[in-house]
Amino acid sequence: MAGARVIPLHDPERDAARRARHVEVVPEPEQQQSATPDWERRLTDLLAFARRRLAGDYEVDEFGFDRDLTENVLMPPLKPLYEKWFRVETIGLNNVPMAGGALIVANHSGTVPLDALMTAYGIASEHPAHRPLRGLGADLVFRTPVLGALARKGGQTLACNADAERLLSSGELVGVWPEGFKGIGKPFKDRYKLQRFGRGGFVSAALKTGVPIIPVSIVGAEEIYPMIGDIKALARLLGFPYFPVTPFFPLLGPLGAIPLPSKWYIEFGEPIRTDVFGENAADDPMLVFNLTDQVRETIQQTLYRLLTQRRNVFLG
Amino acid sequence: MTPKVVLVTGVSRFLGGHLAARFAANPDVERVLGVDTEPPPRDLLRRMGRAEFVRADIRNPLIAKVISTANVDTVVHASVTANPAGPTGRTVMKEMNVIGTMQLLAACQKSPKVRKLVVKSTSAVYGSSSRDPAVFTEDMSPKDLPSSGYAKDAVEVEGYVRGFGRRRPDVNVTTLRFTNFIGPRIDTVLTRYFALPVVPTVLGYDARVQLLHSEDALAVLERATMHDLPGVYNVGGDGVLLLSQAIRRAGRLNLPVPSSAVPTVGGFFRSARLVDFSPDQMRFLNWGRVVDTTLLKKEFGFTPRWTTQQAFDDYVNGRGLKPLVDPETVAAAERGILDVAARFR
Numbered sequence: 001m002a003g004a005r006v007i008p009l010h011d012p013e014r015d016a017a018r019r020a021r022h023v024e025v026v027p028e029p030e031q032q033q034s035a036t037p038d039w040e041r042r043l044t045d046l047l048a049f050a051r052r053r054l055a056g057d058y059e060v061d062e063f064g065f066d067r068d069l070t071e072n073v074l075m076p077p078l079k080p081l082y083e084k085w086f087r088v089e090t091i092g093l094n095n096v097p098m099a100g101g102a103l104i105v106a107n108h109s110g111t112v113p114l115d116a117l118m119t120a121y122g123i124a125s126e127h128p129a130h131r132p133l134r135g136l137g138a139d140l141v142f143r144t145p146v147l148g149a150l151a152r153k154g155g156q157t158l159a160c161n162a163d164a165e166r167l168l169s170s171g172e173l174v175g176v177w178p179e180g181f182k183g184i185g186k187p188f189k190d191r192y193k194l195q196r197f198g199r200g201g202f203v204s205a206a207l208k209t210g211v212p213i214i215p216v217s218i219v220g221a222e223e224i225y226p227m228i229g230d231i232k233a234l235a236r237l238l239g240f241p242y243f244p245v246t247p248f249f250p251l252l253g254p255l256g257a258i259p260l261p262s263k264w265y266i267e268f269g270e271p272i273r274t275d276v277f278g279e280n281a282a283d284d285p286m287l288v289f290n291l292t293d294q295v296r297e298t299i300q301q302t303l304y305r306l307l308t309q310r311r312n313v314f315l316g
Numbered sequence: 317m318t319p320k321v322v323l324v325t326g327v328s329r330f331l332g333g334h335l336a337a338r339f340a341a342n343p344d345v346e347r348v349l350g351v352d353t354e355p356p357p358r359d360l361l362r363r364m365g366r367a368e369f370v371r372a373d374i375r376n377p378l379i380a381k382v383i384s385t386a387n388v389d390t391v392v393h394a395s396v397t398a399n400p401a402g403p404t405g406r407t408v409m410k411e412m413n414v415i416g417t418m419q420l421l422a423a424c425q426k427s428p429k430v431r432k433l434v435v436k437s438t439s440a441v442y443g444s445s446s447r448d449p450a451v452f453t454e455d456m457s458p459k460d461l462p463s464s465g466y467a468k469d470a471v472e473v474e475g476y477v478r479g480f481g482r483r484r485p486d487v488n489v490t491t492l493r494f495t496n497f498i499g500p501r502i503d504t505v506l507t508r509y510f511a512l513p514v515v516p517t518v519l520g521y522d523a524r525v526q527l528l529h530s531e532d533a534l535a536v537l538e539r540a541t542m543h544d545l546p547g548v549y550n551v552g553g554d555g556v557l558l559l560s561q562a563i564r565r566a567g568r569l570n571l572p573v574p575s576s577a578v579p580t581v582g583g584f585f586r587s588a589r590l591v592d593f594s595p596d597q598m599r600f601l602n603w604g605r606v607v608d609t610t611l612l613k614k615e616f617g618f619t620p621r622w623t624t625q626q627a628f629d630d631y632v633n634g635r636g637l638k639p640l641v642d643p644e645t646v647a648a649a650e651r652g653i654l655d656v657a658a659r660f661r
Contacts, residue, residue: 037661040657040661043654043657047650051646051647053564054646055643056560056562056564056565057565058561059555060556060557060558060561061556062526139447145519148520148521149520149521153522158446158449158450162450162453162456163449163450166450
């Protein structure tokens with residue numbers, strides 16, 4: 001058991017922060033906890049949350065991440081989707097470090113970026129440190145009203161090297177989906193075939209900040225909206241990168257927008273260290289390409305392995 | 317090197333006036349000249365003490381005479397402004413900002429005595445768009461170059477300042493890119509905006525706003541003048557407020573306006589003389605802007621005393637902005653509901 005890692009079930013710091021927040025509202029949490037029923041404590045939390053929101057009494061970081069809102073409003077609706085609908089199983093979550101910067105690199109699929117949300121929810125709820133995943137999103141997300149503002153409040157920021165390096169060097173867990181629209185909007189027949197991995201910008205960001213890269217393979221997301229067609233004219237008209245046609249959408253209208261309940265697996269691979277290449281490693285294009293390929297191959301092989309183990313799309 | 321004779325432009329406004337007052341109170345400075353097209357308000361003039369007011373237009377070559385005859389060795393250019401004087405003031409504002417800077421720089425170049433130039437610029441030079449990184453450092457340039465208004469003025473002003481720096485390498489040039497000012501005493505577009513009872517915002521957008529307390533702004537300008545700190549520095553308070561959050565903290569009501577109706581609403585507020593927003597400031601309300609102040613802290617040696625949130629709270633308290641719903645009432649309602657809930661236990 002020499003290589004085994006100790007994973008505390010409760011992060012003392014976070015628990016302390018939780019308790020501190022409760023103290024603000026409930027004067028004696030220890031006494032109340034024994035006497036008050038669960039619903040009343042929840043009501044107390046809810047009212048305190050409403051009061052904080054009304055008074056603007058919360059912190060937002062320089063990227064616009066609103067932790068209070070994310071934990072209390074944005075994350076909870078994902079719970080039934082994660083636990084009941086997709087029945088997500090995470091593998092190797094201990095590869096995600098307890099603290100410090102790290103770059104999560106995952107495959108992208110499913111027409112709608114639910115895979116990114118599920119990965120973020122999985123880390124926030126099942127990882128012992130409950131770390132928020134700071135995703136890097138496309139320009140289109142931030143240009144769209146409502147969605148853009150929500151994405152920022154949920155901790156996402158624009159996929160550019162300046163933001164990635166700033167987040168990583170301040171010790172955040174950053175998520176990136178290098179395939180971008182090519183991955184998420186690929187036809188169903190190309191499922192689980194990794195698309196081009198961009199220009200390797202994410203690798204150079206990791207090299208510059210010396211943080212580990214964690215390859216993540218997601219199985220199940222490809223089947224939620226099997227894309228069998230793409231209405232290019234409509235996409236161009238609406239300014240979308242693609243306009244999906246699935247067996248049920250747009251045929252059944254809003255009903256067709258319900259994702260199919262496939263069984264999901266999210267595997268977090270062994271971290272790839274980037275702090276061993278010396279000072280100016282990010283300026284070596286060959287190294288960047290090689291690392292990019294290595295990450296891509298790792299994800300692709302893991303995908304194949306997970307697929308051979310899977311017996312049924314919906315039952316797993 | 318402590319400056320002997322300081323010339324400050326824009327002294328009839330808050331920053332220029334109070335800056336001149338600070339120099340006048342400093343016994344190391346021999347002479348303080350304040351320049352503006354109109355005399356400062358009386359209370360500001362009284363504060364300025366021994367500083368001399370020169371009523372001159374910096375767009376006029378006369379300014380060169382003032383600089384050379386008074387042996388000015390340090391020029392603080394604080395008159396570049398985002399606040400038009402009136403409904404027709406925008407053209408005048410642009411002239412004052414751009415042509416005024418050109419004249420002033422020409423005068424400085426002619427005078428061999430000038431040793432230092434401090435320019436009050438703005439972080440608006442970075443523009444504001446969805447394609448920009450979340451935080452700007454000094455070496456970044458805007459994705460969409462501001463096409464009009466104050467931001468464009470500031471970009472042009474900085475261009476002329478860089479040109480001046482090349483032609484007179486013996487002059488120490490400090491360019492300070494300030495975020496929006498806030499404080500109980502200063503009057504800007506933003507302070508008027510947050511004082512509206514119902515604050516219009518753009519529907520579906522929530523800008524990240526970084527603010528700087530006006531006292532910190534004065535301290536930074538003073539430090540740049542008193543010490544030799546050439547370079548370009550971002551100046552802003554720590555931390556960020558979301559626009560919606562700031563409106564809540566001020567106790568105002570948020571009125572989201574669909575972006576198609578924004579020009580109409582903006583026009584209404586302009587004609588009602590409430591708030592005069594230019595298109596680039598409208599864009600700022602969509603995306604907001606945050607700058608990195610590492611250089612300010614490490615190299616310039618200044619850490620703002622107020623964070624964005626503290627500065628904003630100071631403004632809210634100083635202006636006596638009363639929230640529409642009293643926090644006490646909210647707290648009482650919360651206690652009331654919990655008391656009722658406890659009975660059902």
